[in-house]
Amino acid sequence: xxxxxxxxxxxxxxxxxxxxxxxxxxxxxxxxxxxxxxxxxxxxxxxxxxxxxxxxxxxxxxxxxxxxxxxxxxxxxxxxxxxxxxxxxxxxxxxxxxxxxxxxxxxxxxxxxxxxxxxxxxxxxxxxxxxxxxxxxxxxxxxxxxxxxxxxxxxxxxxxxxxxxxxxxxxxxxxxxxxxxxxxxxxxxxxxxxxxxxxxxxxxxxxxxxxxxxxxxxxxxxxx
Numbered sequence: 001x002x003x004x005x006x007x008x009x010x011x012x013x014x015x016x017x018x019x020x021x022x023x024x025x026x027x028x029x030x031x032x033x034x035x036x037x038x039x040x041x042x043x044x045x046x047x048x049x050x051x052x053x054x055x056x057x058x059x060x061x062x063x064x065x066x067x068x069x070x071x072x073x074x075x076x077x078x079x080x081x082x083x084x085x086x087x088x089x090x091x092x093x094x095x096x097x098x099x100x101x102x103x104x105x106x107x108x109x110x111x112x113x114x115x116x117x118x119x120x121x122x123x124x125x126x127x128x129x130x131x132x133x134x135x136x137x138x139x140x141x142x143x144x145x146x147x148x149x150x151x152x153x154x155x156x157x158x159x160x161x162x163x164x165x166x167x168x169x170x171x172x173x174x175x176x177x178x179x180x181x182x183x184x185x186x187x188x189x190x191x192x193x194x195x196x197x198x199x200x201x202x203x204x205x206x207x208x209x210x211x212x213x214x215x216x217x218x219x220x221x222x223x224x
Contacts, residue, residue, distance in 0.1 A: 090148025100177030131159025
């Protein structure tokens with residue numbers, strides 16, 4: 001019996017889901033070439049499904065998704081896992097509520113990251129989605145779990161599902177991979193809007209009491 005036998009059906013479903021979700025990154029213009037990645041935790045196992053490294057988005061299929069343990073060791077797949085696998089794994093190991101992680105180099109959010117500047121909570125949508133400003137995480141080099149440590153340190157006590165890793169780009173988390181992709185789409189949208197607003201003049205933040213009301217309503221009342 002292999003490590004995948006007990007969760008083979010779940011892994012198969014997640015391979016399809018993660019593969020399909022990568023099309024959302026290209027649909028919303030969040031990535032170029034082969035950059036960026038989506039991963040999903042495998043419930044009930046210390047495993048994740050993640051994009052392979054350096055494979056063109058047009059060539060991604062459920063079968064090309066790879067399975068690793070939460071330390072980034074390849075468990076199943078024909079390709080090497082994403083170069084960001086160590087960061088994803090660190091998040092899963094230290095934030096058990098997280099079921100999906102996304103990384104992009106989307107233009108506007110990455111521009112804020114290049115400045116090491118948080119996106120202020122100047123729109124009701126930011127209050128709704130992020131519960132306050134979108135924070136900046138520390139500068140870290142790729143290659144080990146340093147980026148993952150920065151993500152966890154920044155988001156552990158934040159309501160935001162997004163962090164702008166300094167001079168790198170946005171990482172987002174969610175209860176599942178779909179929620180993490182949504183956060184990646186939304187952080188790029190608010191990064192663009194606040195940037196445009198600042199070209200017109202000062203952009204005042206929303207007061208904390210109102211942010212709390214916005215966040216509570218959106219998270220607990222809004223939708224079906």
